[in-house]
Every structure is written in structure tokens, then in C-alpha cells.
Amino acid sequence: MMTLHNHTARCNHATGTMEEYVQEAIRRGVTIFGFSDHAPMLWDEGYRMSADEMDAYESEFFALKAKYADQITLLLGYEADYLPGKTLREVFERKVDYLIGSVHFLGDWGFDNPQSVFGMDEFLQRGLDETWRAYFAAIADMAASGLFDIVGHIDLIKLFGHYKGKKPDDAVIAALEAIKKANMAVEINTSGLRKTVGEQYPSEAILREIFSRAIPITFGGDAHEPRYVAGELPFAYDLARSVGYKEAAVFEARKMRLMKI
Template sequence: MMIDLHNHTPLCNHADGSIEAYVQAAIEKKIDVFGFSDHAPMNFDEAYRMDFSQMENYEKDVLHVKETYHDQIQILLAYEVDFLDGYVDERVLKRPVDYFIGSVHFLGAWGFDNPEFIGEYRTKNIDEVWERYFAAIEAMAKSGLFDIVGHLDLIKVFNYLPKKDVRLIAKNAIKAIKKANMTIELNAAGFRKPVGEAYPSHPLMELIAEQDIPITFGSDAHTVQHIGLRQEELRLIAKAFGYKKCATFESRDRILVNF
């Protein structure tokens, strides 16, 4: 089966293409399970996410295509939620979804993956940045709020890499993810970024496989053209680390299927 659980909609204000166009593209790519997981609203960085008032219509639109195309593809409903102290909102976490992706896009007020703020990397100790990032990932896992870890090593997006071995930096976060029984996605968006590789990196995949943490797949599509892009490469990476099954979800229950 081809599973693709991380995809956006124009409601996040930085994606293009209708929900229906995404579904039709997914069908053309022979994707079996396609999840919409748009950026959840929160009272921070509002320009890059839907508003709380738009959640109901988002869910209604996704459920509409789920029904319309049910004989061609399975559509899932989800949110990608920013884990940011003081801003994780119960109004989101109470929604009746198939899964929640937990992601870290901010270290304090710094949106480290936003090109507008790339200059801040040059003012910081890069190892300390990576340590802070993976401490946030660890805290996210320990919160017990989410089902999937989004783009585990997003901090590498602009190719500012640590001097210290990333496996040492990330080991406590990986252990916390295992203890929380979360799934980690192999995310294709990194191929489109300056770092030029999937999330997570091969060294981190070593740790993930050692801990036998379930995996899943995501295009992280923000345009129709992103859907299914380099998904076969993601599957080859997973297979290279011994994986034969990946996760899908239904009403927050994880189901492992062959890929």
C-alpha cells in the first residue's frame, strides 16, 4: 500500500490548489491512503495557518472528499499541531480526527524553518540550536498529545548542521518517542529544501530502527505537484533500515500495513 499522511491545503495561507485537486492527484499517483493534516490554528504566527473559525469548514471539506472518492482512495482527516509552550490549544486537541502530527517549527519566537529568519543561524552556536530543538522534540513526545512526529530533524532545513554527532544529540528524544508509542514519518519535503535529503537523516534512521519505532510516510505537499514526489525513495530508505510495514490511522488508532 502507498500511504501519504502529511499534506496541506490553502487554508494555511502558504499552499496552493484545492482539496479536490489534491485528492485527484493522489489517485493519479496510485496513493491508497491520503491524509490531510493542515496547520492547526493557534494564537501565534497566525499568518501561516488557518483560523479557529475555519476548522469546521476544513473538516467538512475533507469529509466531503472522503465520501465523494471513497471507492477510489481512503481519505483521512488530521491536523499538524505546532508544539510551542503556552500555545497548544485544547480547541484543536478535542477535534474528532484520525491522527495528530506533532511538529516543532519554533524555538521560542524564532521560526527557524522560515527563510525570513534564516539570518539568525549565523548569530548562534549551531550545536546549542540542535540541542534546544531536540529537547523540544523530547518534550513534545513526553506530552503524550500526538500520534506522529512531523519531520523529525527539520532543524537541518537550511543545511546548518551540527559539529556533534546527531545521534548523541537526538538519543533522548528518540527514547521519549519510543516510550510515548509515537510514529515517526519519513517526510519528502527535505528533498525540496537546501538540505536536499529526506527527514529524518540516515543516522537518525539507525536509532529509529534500533528502537523499532513505527514509521509512516508523508509528501508534506503544499502544492498539487508535491503529492507523491519522491515517495518511492522514502520507501527504499525505510526498506534499507529493515522496515516492511508502515502506519496508517483511523480515529487515532494506529494500523500497521505492508508497503
């Protein structure tokens, strides 16, 4: 099993040392484990590492990669937002295995953060449909930037349960077309199972659209605590196989490779 989406205490909202994540992954039978902590940017600084922490993050990673080389394949990445004017060019110049591109903000609104000053009414104030469309337009823009390898939690906008049962619409399809054009993979991210929505990202209906376009998938637990490193991965693998996937993507030095699942 692989999981390419994992955080570390450096983002200030995760716990556990990097070594604890690695040891838990080995214990749970993970064979390919990627760190993808929140990259620094000039925005929302409290929820990510700072630019001067990148060196320490990467050197700690390389020490663990060497130490555990005979037990597990470790990969290095970042999860980054695409927010023009707020991203740091240095992040996109790091020598990593992959970058996960995620949308956590619509303008100034950090919609997935229950502690955001906007409060939970913001979804209704902006309109559920408008918010959905703005979110998937931002996913399409992120893909079109060409800066990323993996789409993070592609339908994160549903996390609080506002869109139960919503079918993929033209906003979703436009985003998938941009993703296809950018040769990106989409992760099956299991963290949604622990949120109000109680469902992985993407929904099965969106995953079927992804499969029908031959867009590669990868897997991520989005662990912010070592104990979540591998919990729901077998479920995610079963889901992928049930829609028809026989392979999943891993990245090394920003090159995609497909592996049998």
C-alpha cells in the same frame, strides 16, 4: 503508497483545492492519503488556518472522503506545534484520525521560515550546537506531552544545510527515547529533498536509530502544492525498506495500525 502529511490553501502558504490534492493522489497511485493542515494557534496566525476554519476544513474533508471512497482512503489530521500557552485546546479535542506534532519554533524564532524577522544569521548567533540541542529538546518535550501520534519532520532543524553529515548524538537519542515512550510514529518526510539540505527527514543515520528502537514509521510528502503529493514517495519507501522496515503505520480515529510495505 500512503502519504499522511499534506496541506491545503487554508494555511495561507499552500495552493490548490483539497479536491485537487485528492485527484493528484489517485492519479499517482496513492492508496491512503491524509490531510494534515497547519492547526490554528495563538501565534504566527498568518501561516495557518484560524480556529473558525476548522469546521469547514473538516466538512470539506468528509465530503471528499465520501465522494472518492471507492478510489482512495482519505484520512483527517492536523499538523500542530507544541507551544505551551499558544496552542488551542480545541485542536486536541477534534475527532481526527491523527495529529502530527512538529517543532517549527524555538521560543519566538520560526527557524524554518526564511522570511522570519530573525534572519538567517540567527543559527550562528545562537550557536549551531546549542540550536541543535534546543531543537531536539523541544522534540522530546512535544513527545512527552502525549498529545500527538506522529513526529513531523524530525530533524527539520537541518533544512538550510547547517548540519550536513552530523551524526545522531545524545540530544537525538533522548528525543527518540521520549518518542518511543509516547508510542508515536516518526514520518519519513520527503519535503527536505526540495530544501537546501537536499535530504529527506530523518537522515538515514537517524532513521537507523529509529529502526533499532522499533519505533514505527509513516510517510509524508508535506505537499503544499498538489503536484508534490506523491513525487518522492517511492524513494522514501525504498529507503525505509533498505534500513529494514517491513511495515508502516497508519492511523484511524487515533489508533495506530501497521501495514505491510
